[in-house]
Amino acid sequence: MLDKNYDPQTLEKNWYRFWEEQGYFVPSQTEGDGSYCIMIPPPNVTGSLHMGHAFQDTIMDALVRYHRMNGESTLWQAGSDHAGIATQMVVERLIDAEGKTRHDYGREKFLERVWEWKAESGGTITRQLRRMGSSLDWEHERFTMDNGLSEAVREVFVRLYEEGLIYRGKRLVNWDPVLHTAVSDLEVLSEEENGHMWDLRYPLVQPEGAKEPLYMVVSTTRPETMLGDCAVAVNPEDARYSHLIGEFVELPLTGRRIPIVADEHADPELGTGCVKITPAHDFNDHQVWLRHRDETAIADQPHGGLINIFTPDAAIRDNEPEEGQLIPAAYIGLDRYAARKRILADLEELGLLANVKDHKLQQPRGDRSHAVIEPYLTDQWYVRVQPLADPAIEAVEKGDIRFVPDNWKNTYFEWMRNIQDWCISRQIWWGHRIPAWYDSEGNVYVARSEAEVRERHGFGPEVALRQDDDVLDTWFSSALWPFSTLGWPEETERLKTFYPTSVLVTGFDIIFFWVARMIMMGLKFMGEVPFREVYIHGLVRDTHGDKMSKSKGNVLDPIDLIDGIDLESLVKKRTEGMMQPHLADKITRATRKEFPDGIPGFGTDALRFTFAALASTGRDVKFDLGRTEGYRNFCNKLWNASRYVLMNTQDQDCGLGSEPIELSAADRWIRARLDATTDTVTESIETYRFDLAAQAIYEFTWNEFCDWYLELSKPVLTGDSASDAAKRGTRRTLVRTLEGLLRLAHPIMPFITEEIWQKVRPLAGAEGDTIMLAPFPKTDPESADPQAVAEIDWVKQCILGIRRIKGEMNIAPGKPLPVLVANASDQDRIWLETARPYLDFLARTESITVLDDESEAPESAIALVGGMKLLIPMAGLIDKEAELKRLDKEIARLTDDIARTEKKLENPSFVDKAPEAVVRKERDKLAQHAAAIDNLRAQREKIAAL
Structure with missing residues (x-):
């Protein structure tokens, strides 16, 4: 018998341990045919579970459990990402507390410390995934830095290099001056900040003897970068400056001349219409430079005007010997912001600072260091992407890969058709070190190992080789995830069985960074797409639709919702998690309104059901704690209903023997309704409408099974007129309906369904040791029974x-x-x-x-x-008089409401100015009140006549 009270925390931990110990998460071929595979988007080894993870993992686990129950050999591949920058920062903070830096340790010793940290503290999120009930194949868990995946990374790099698809070049990148590395666009957060716009006078170069100096005025938010200007651009259609195209200006403070060029990048409507071009420190300017490099390649434009003025720390660099005094000595060594102040002061002294005004700007900051990102010219490794992108575009165009919802393919096409070469090198130590070696003359040799370089080129031990210090972008190894985790480059059984995978479940924000790159790499190295479908889910937002973030103070920890947390612990946890105390107080106040004693702990099943119920295709999820509380009540309803079933069937004849049974209309009706619900749930899961699946399960369980069928069973089971055959029929229907319902709900609510199923299974004649491997319900067309319905x-x-x-x-x-x-x-x-x-x-x-x-x-x-x-x-x-008095009071209330509504609708100001929907709502309310009064008056007449 089930315990009297439903205690999710206890039963959930016990059942997960049982499932994992029994090896139920490991795929095995059963009587069904086919395979089904989902690759988990590998969470960062430094990470912890957040609401987005919990939502996404609920969807994936529901799919995996559903297909596993349908007899398919099902794999949900477990694994985590080494998270290069994030992990290195964690360990650097640890050794910083010792008063040391990674350079004190040296590369080898530092990496040993990282591996030690990973072994001790890197599994937080995997433990939390278990708490969410995620049925991942932990026995074959992979890590992007394990030996097998590292071999795959080297193999891909070498093959691409040998085909000319990887090269080393000097290009502009997002540079983090704190971490001293290039970072991807995804690692750059652009936030609106208060700043300034400065108008600077650039003197025109005039013939000797000109009486008055003439100027072009340019506007900039970064005056310090003027030291690297190579041109001033004006729009070719701007009549104000057309006569100056091809002329020159004196670049203040530097003594250099730079040309005036015509380019559509200059917007005549923005500022003065004149734009300074600094190609080594602005991505747009770099494109202008590429279009006009011949015009900028004049005698006093070193490097053709492509001048990097910063050190890796974003300070003004010194001059190279061959450059002379390219950069004025007064600014060398100054931090970029100190240089800004000095440059502005000097310009003002020269009368060249025309104006300054407040200005809102989008400031790019590193998501890890929070430093202002600097467009920076460096030597980096790149993938030549276009040859890889073309087949990836075609695969989606042909329908080999389907996006759900379909409109996301347009975002994919937009990115892929405007793709740029991919910078894959990072200047950190933790990651896959680039398999390239240099000799003393700087020649580069790419191979799978140093030994292979020496063998290929006949180098003996006397030839010194130095491996490239850079590591690969984390997205490079992640792009190989669907096949590297299955054993590639070896042709393993897992690779043959599960590649291509079935569906990728992910957020829209990494369609380009991860999804597109997996498609490119899968087609290149496997000759086939990595997955058949891409289900794009929305973001999890708070009740008001705001994105959850620490800065907003609206972050929720899914584990807190599952296990519960008191308010004091919540404040402490948020503060220790780097949230400012006032934000921790803010979230606590918001929680206290609904839960005065803290979050009570709703259990995993209630949280998972909440996510499923909110998972409408492609839409962002507005998470509401009140709904989770409601689904905790739903779990309790199912628990109590199951207790009723068990109390009326245990140690009773449930019609499994040879004795005759008789099915009542209610018995036949509930069977038909279960089948109809099964059809709805099956179709909804197959089409990724988890919200409709959850709604169907909820409606059937609460309204039809609990509120109606259990009540309809009582006169049969407790009445004296029902035959033994009828009672057997109702008992059998009770246990079989409940058993089928549990299997139907299991993919979304795995724990409570397993607990109850173990008690109901023998009574219903079901076989098996776990509901996980029991067959998902199938419908019987003959059970439709319209007469009983x-x-x-x-x-x-x-x-x-x-x-x-x-x-x-x-x-x-x-x-x-x-x-x-x-x-x-x-x-x-x-x-x-x-x-x-x-x-x-x-x-x-x-x-x-x-x-x-x-x-x-x-x-x-x-x-x-x-x-x-x-x-x-x-x-x-x-009581006739009391009832007449009540009716009169209600009629008077509605009459007053009608008068107020009619007055509002008679007001032309309201009718003409209010939105049509508001006016229509008022008219509908008027009609409803009028109908209600008619009914009340009719009722009053009946009672008055008694």
């Missing part, structure tokens, strides 16, 4: 009609009443006879009398059931 729908209408009358007349629900029936058809008469036990028990009917002539009936309240009328005589049932 029609009869029980009729019974429900009768019961609800009688209950409504009692409610309207303030009659106690349990008071038995005589019921008169008028205008009954032949079918109504049959059902009145067969359904009498249901009506007596649930509607509390004292007697039922069929009238041949309705005129014989006394004054009665009426409920319509199709064409049939249920009449309940009112005489003696109510």
Whole structure:
């Protein structure tokens, strides 16, 4: 028997341990055919579970459990990402507390410390995934830095290099001056900040003897970069400056001349229409430079105007010997912001600072260091992407890969058709070191190992080789995830069985950074797409639709929702998690409104059901703790319903033997409704409509099974008139319906369904050691039974009609009443006879009398059931005076509401100016109130006539 109270925390931990110990998460071929595979988007080894993870993992686990129950060999590949920059920062903070830097350790010793940290502290998120019930194949868990994946990374790099698809070049990158590395666009956060716009005067180069100096005024938010200017651009259609195109200006403070070029990048409507071009420190300027490099390649433009003025620390660099005094000595060594102040002061002294004004700007910051990112010219390794992108575009165009929702393919195409070469090198130590070696003359040799370099080129030990210090971008190894995790470059059985994978579940924000790159690499190295479908889910937002972030103070930890947390611990946890105390207080105040004593702990199943219920295709999720509380109540409802079933079936004959059984209309009805629900759930999961699947399960469980069928079973099980065969039939229907419902709900609610199923399974005649491997319900077309459905729908209408009358007349629900029936058809008469036990028990009917002539009936309240009328005589049932007084009060209230609404609708100002939907709502309200008054007045007349 189930415990009296539902305690999710205890049963969930026990069942997960059982599943994992029994090896149920490891794929194994069963009687079904085919395979099904999902690759987990590898969480960072430094990470912890957040609401986005929990939402995404609920969807993936529901799919995996569903397909596993359908007999497919099912793999959910577990693994984590080494998270190069994030992990290195964690370990650097640890050794910083020792008063050391990674350079004090040296590369080898530092990497040993990273591996030690990973072994001790790197598994937080995997433990939390277990708490979420995620049925990942932990026995074959992979890590992007394990030996097998490292071999795959080297193999891919070498092959691409040998085909000319990887090269080393000097290009502009996002540079983090704190971490001293290039970072990807995804690692750059652009936030609006307060800044300034400065207008600077650049003197025009004029013939000797000119009387007055002439200037071009340029606007900039970064005056320090002027030291690297190579040109001033004006729009070719801007008549104000067309006569100056091809002329020169003196670049202040530097003594250099730079040309005036015509380029559409200059917007005549923005500022003065003149734009300074600094190609080594601005991505847009770099494109302008590429278009005009011949014009900038003049005698006093070193490097053709492509001048990097910064050190890796974002300070003004010194001059190289061959450059002379390219950069004025006064600024060398200054931090970029100190240089800005000095340059502005010097310009003002020269009368060249025309204006300064406040300005809002999008400031790019590193997501790890929070430093302002610097566009920076460096030597980096690149993938030549276009040859890889073209087949990847074609794969989606042909339908080899399908996006769900379909509109996301347009985002994919937009990115892929405008793709740029991919910078894959990073200037850190933790990661896959680039397999390239240099000799003393700087020649580069790419191979899988130093030994291979020496063998290929005949180098003996006397030839010194130095491996490239850079490591690969984390996204490079992640791009190989669908096949490297399955054993590539070896042709393993897992690779042959599960590649291509079935579906990728991910957020829209990494379609380009990860999804597109997996498609490119999969097609290149496997000759086939890495997955057949890409399900794009929305972001998890708070109740108000705001993105969850520490800065907003609206972050929720899914584990806190599962296990519960008191308010004091919540504040402490948020503060220790680097959230400012005032933000921690803010989230606590928000929580206290709903849960004064803290978050009570809703259990994993309730949280998972919440995510599923909110998972409408492609839309962002507005998470509401109140809904999770509601689904915790739903779990409790299922638990108590199961206790009722078990109390009425354990140690009883449940019709599994040879004794005859008899199925009532209610038994046949609930079987038909379960089948209809199964069809809905199956179709919804297959089409990624988890919200519709959850809704169907909820409606069937709460409304049809609990509220109706369990009640309809009571007169059969407890009444004296039911035969033994009928009782056996109802018991069998109870246990089999519950057992089928549990299997139906298992993919979304794995724990509670397993706990109950273990108790119900023997009573229902189901086989197996776990619901995980039990078959997902299939429907039987012969069980549709429209006759039983029609009869029980009729019974429900009768019961609800009688209950409504009692409610309207303030009659106690349990008071038995005589019921008169008028205008009954032949079918109504049959059902009145067969359904009498249901009506007596649930509607509390004292007697039922069929009238041949309705005129014989006394004054009665009426409920319509199709064409049939249920009449309940009112005489003696109510306090006439009290009821008339109540009705008069309600009529007066509605009359006042009608008067106010009519006055509003008679006001032209309201009708003409208010939105159409608002006006329509007021008119609908008026009509509803008028109809309600008519009904109340009719009711008053009936009662007054008693």
